[in-house]
Structures are given as C-alpha cells and as structure tokens.
Amino acid sequence: MFYLTYGEYQSAVPVRYLAAAVGRKGERPEMQDAHTIVENLLIYFRVxxxxEVQRLSFFAVFDGHGGARAAEFAAKRLHLHLVSRFPRGGVKQIDKDIRRVLYDxxxxxxxxxLREAIQQ
Known part of the structure; x- marks a missing residue:
C-alpha cells in the first residue's frame, strides 16, 4: 500500500498499473530477446x-546475446524458480532474504x- 500526501491529508491508495512489452529487432536477422510479465506471482504459490504481501509482481527482460534460446528458457523458468525459493514470513524477512533467493x-x-543444452 502506498500513501499519497495532499497538503495535510494522507490516504492509503492501492497502486494500479498496466504493463506491456515492446521489442525491436536490432542488426541481427531475428529477435533474440525475451521478456516475462507476471502481474501477480502469488497465483503460483500454494501457500x-x-x-502482509497482497501483490508480488515480476517483470524481466532477457537479452539473447547471440541467440534466443537461453533468453526464452529464462523467460519461461526464472519466475518459477523464484517462487519455489521465495522466503516465508513478514516483509522484513522477505527483504532480508530476497538477494539470496534471486541469486539461487x-x-x-x-x-x-546448461543441463538441457548438453542433452540436446
């Protein structure tokens, strides 16, 4: 919940936003980037x-760096790995652990x- 202040008055308002993605192919013959937009990751959690968390959004852009395969793979999987490792507890605990969770x-x-690439 964010608070907006107007002079002496302060009120809590829910933040609403729209998300969109636009891509533009560069010098390479095909688009190699990928993206993920999940307005509310909470739909992926069993519990x-x-x-304290009402909404948990995930926005990501993955640069292909010479090929779309890794970017597309990450766009489909990273948020799911994030959900499976997400810390439990209040906002303070989440804030404390989020760096490690993102790294993992x-x-x-x-x-x-890499495992999938080796098998193919």
Missing part, C-alpha cells in the same frame, strides 16, 4: 509467503539450461 533462482535457471 502465500506472507499475510538465477543459478538454478542457468544450471537447468
């Missing part, structure tokens, strides 16, 4: 991580991609 989610996504 919400906290009663990226690492797991990378390991899965």
């Amino acid at each position: 919400p991580p906290s009663n 989610a990226y690492k797991k996504t990378d390991e899965d991609f």
Whole structure:
C-alpha cells in the first residue's frame, strides 16, 4: 500500500498499473530477446509467503546475446524458480532474504539450461 500526501491529508491508495512489452529487432536477422510479465506471482504459490504481501509482481527482460534460446528458457523458468525459493514470513524477512533467493533462482535457471543444452 502506498500513501499519497495532499497538503495535510494522507490516504492509503492501492497502486494500479498496466504493463506491456515492446521489442525491436536490432542488426541481427531475428529477435533474440525475451521478456516475462507476471502481474501477480502469488497465483503460483500454494501457500502465500506472507499475510502482509497482497501483490508480488515480476517483470524481466532477457537479452539473447547471440541467440534466443537461453533468453526464452529464462523467460519461461526464472519466475518459477523464484517462487519455489521465495522466503516465508513478514516483509522484513522477505527483504532480508530476497538477494539470496534471486541469486539461487538465477543459478538454478542457468544450471537447468546448461543441463538441457548438453542433452540436446
């Protein structure tokens, strides 16, 4: 919940937003980037991580760096690895642990991609 202040008055208002993605192919013959937009990650949780969290959004852009395969893989998997590792508890606990959780989610996504690439 964000608070807006108008002079002496302060009121809590729910933040609403719209998200969109636009891509533009550069010098390469095909678009190699990928993106993920999840307005509310809570739909992926069996049990919400906290009663304090009402919405948990995820927005990501993945640069293809010479190929779309890894970018597309990460766009499909990273947020799911994040959900599976997400800390439980209040906002303070989540804030404390989120850096490690993000690192672990990226690492797991990378390991899965490399494993799949070796098998193919």
